[in-house]
Amino acid sequence: MGKISPVSAKYIIHAQIQIEGVVEKPDVIGSIFGQTEGLLGNDLELRELQRSGRIGRIEIEIDTKGGKTSGLITVPSSMDKTETVIVAAALETIQRIGPCNARVKVEKVEDIRISKRKLVIDRARELLHTLTFSVLPDSRDIKEEVSSAVKVMEAVEYGKERLPAGPAVEESEELIVVEGRADILNLLKNDIKNCIALNGTSVPQTVIDLSKQKTLTIFCDGDRGGDLIIKEMNMVAEVDFVCKAPDGKEVEELTKKEILKALRGKVSLEQYKHEGLNGGRREESNVRNERPMPAPVQREREERFDRRPPFARPPMQRAPFRPAPHLSKPEADSYRKMLDDLIGTRGAYILDESNNILGKVPTTELGSTLKSLSSGIHAIVLDGSITNEIVSTAAQANVKYVIGMENESTERNSKVRLITNSDLVAT
Numbered sequence: 001m002g003k004i005s006p007v008s009a010k011y012i013i014h015a016q017i018q019i020e021g022v023v024e025k026p027d028v029i030g031s032i033f034g035q036t037e038g039l040l041g042n043d044l045e046l047r048e049l050q051r052s053g054r055i056g057r058i059e060i061e062i063d064t065k066g067g068k069t070s071g072l073i074t075v076p077s078s079m080d081k082t083e084t085v086i087v088a089a090a091l092e093t094i095q096r097i098g099p100c101n102a103r104v105k106v107e108k109v110e111d112i113r114i115s116k117r118k119l120v121i122d123r124a125r126e127l128l129h130t131l132t133f134s135v136l137p138d139s140r141d142i143k144e145e146v147s148s149a150v151k152v153m154e155a156v157e158y159g160k161e162r163l164p165a166g167p168a169v170e171e172s173e174e175l176i177v178v179e180g181r182a183d184i185l186n187l188l189k190n191d192i193k194n195c196i197a198l199n200g201t202s203v204p205q206t207v208i209d210l211s212k213q214k215t216l217t218i219f220c221d222g223d224r225g226g227d228l229i230i231k232e233m234n235m236v237a238e239v240d241f242v243c244k245a246p247d248g249k250e251v252e253e254l255t256k257k258e259i260l261k262a263l264r265g266k267v268s269l270e271q272y273k274h275e276g277l278n279g280g281r282r283e284e285s286n287v288r289n290e291r292p293m294p295a296p297v298q299r300e301r302e303e304r305f306d307r308r309p310p311f312a313r314p315p316m317q318r319a320p321f322r323p324a325p326h327l328s329k330p331e332a333d334s335y336r337k338m339l340d341d342l343i344g345t346r347g348a349y350i351l352d353e354s355n356n357i358l359g360k361v362p363t364t365e366l367g368s369t370l371k372s373l374s375s376g377i378h379a380i381v382l383d384g385s386i387t388n389e390i391v392s393t394a395a396q397a398n399v400k401y402v403i404g405m406e407n408e409s410t411e412r413n414s415k416v417r418l419i420t421n422s423d424l425v426a427t
Contacts, residue, residue: 009056009076011084012110015091017062019069021100025060031097032058032073036090044086054079055087073104085109154188155181158196159206166193174215176263177207179229182252183219190256195219198229203236211237217266219243221250234269242272260344264405327419331355335403336424338381348382355379366390370397379403386418 017028033046042048049055055077062071073091077084088106096102158165164181172194178184180197187195198207210216218233220226222245233239243266245251246258254262327335338349338357348366350358355378361369363384370377370393379401380394386404388411394402395415403419 008053008078010111010113011077011079011081012112013073013075013077013084013088013091013106014108014110015073015075015088015104015106017069017071017073017094017097017102017104019062019097019100019102021069021098022064022067023062023069023098023100025062027098028060028062028071028073029058031094031102032091035094035096039090039093040086044083044090046087049079049087069100081109081111154193155184159204161199161204161206163196163199163204163206165196168193169196169210172214174217175210177216177218177233178251179220179226180252183250186252186254187259190259192259201229201232203233207233208237211239215240217241217243217263219245219251219262219266221245222247223250230272239269241266242269243267257340257343264343327424332424335379335381335401335419336421339383339403339405339421339424342381342383345383348380350377351379351381352376353378367393370394370399373397386420391416391418 019028036046038045046055050057055075057076059074060071061074062069075087075091077087079087088109092104092106094102094104154167156165156167156169157163158169164184166184166188169175174194176187176192176195178187178195178197180199184195184197187193196207196210198204207216216237216239218230218239218241220229226244230239230242243262245254245262249258251259334355342349346363347360348363349360350369350373352358358377359369363382366380366382367389370380375398377394377397377399380390380399381403382390384404385406385408386402388409390402390404391409391411399416401417401419403424405421407418407420409418
């Protein structure tokens with residue numbers, strides 16, 4: 001007899017058989033071919049269909065218990081669905097097998113292409129996942145990679161020691177000093193170009209000369225080595241501000257948000273020494289710092305501090321104590337998230353009574369924007385300090401809340417409630 005390959009079969013007929021007696025498999029096979037012979041015509045004769053390979057090998061599984069036999073009949077087919085169901089229905093015409101009465105019931109006609117289709121879909125999904133995430137990079141990833149490479153290429157060599165530096169060292173009034181080239185590359189990737197590296201443990205003469213001309217901030221790793229570099233810089237150069245990476249981290253591995261947060265939290269060198277921010281240890285003042293500074297020099301230094309932008313100037317006067325306004329936890333969480341999103345952008349969000357963002361403007365244009373709107377503003381969230389001018393303008397626009405990083409306002413106005421980052425953390 002001809003056989004049909006399981007690969008080429010399209011349908012499988014599943015039927016149950018119940019026999020009132022004891023029979024063998026050959027008896028069942030003989031009855032199937034014998035009792036369907038001539039029933040469907042020459043085109044659908046089971047023997048001819050099997051010879052041509054349109055019907056596969058008929059499988060029989062029987063079990064005899066208590067003098068009765070039951071089992072399953074499986075017939076693979078490569079014919080179309082109409083011819084297959086006709087053959088399936090013909091099996092139910094079998095009434096006797098050998099000397100025993102029998103009954104055949106077709107349970108189902110299975111389309112095995114469905115299971116194949118499922119395998120195809122699963123495999124296609126797996127291949128697509130591999131193609132998407134392992135082979136073809138996302139267009140945004142390509143842009144970021146190219147942009148990052150271009151920024152890294154902007155690194156230059158500065159001074160006679162050929163120190164790694166950003167391209168804005170010469171024209172910038174403020175300078176960030178880091179430890180090595182890897183730190184410079186990370187700052188450049190995050191659009192900070194006024195930076196220069198010590199490139200070793202000793203302080204180069206180029207950095208010493210620059211410290212006399214520019215406002216110098218030292219940005220070091222959050223470890224003991226960073227403390228030692230700050231101490232050495234203090235001995236030989238004029239350091240204005242100090243900031244450190246989080247404990248246990250290096251500048252080269254910080255994210256953009258961590259870098260901006262650290263730079264915004266910088267403190268003056270004097271405050272750093274007095275408050276013991278270097279691991280809780282108070283550094284002893286060196287001989288140079290213990291020597292009293294002449295009054296003209298002291299006055300010139302204070303004037304230089306006053307000319308710095310608000311975000312770089314250390315607080316010279318503590319604002320009067322204001323009780324933190326009562327905020328619900330969802331409100332506090334919402335304001336805190338907005339404040340985090342604004343870090344480093346120098347922008348401000350304008351909110352309505354439902355705390356929906358009406359718009360975002362630069363902090364330099366906040367006053368004019370409030371004057372033009374004059375009403376309908378519930379709150380303002382800004383990246384920077386709250387000043388007297390902002391409070392006054394907000395009061396005229398009937399603003400209820402002003403949320404900022406710090407409060408430098410000394411104006412008392414019961415209409416406007418001032419909230420700082422520390423208030424939100426404590427809420």
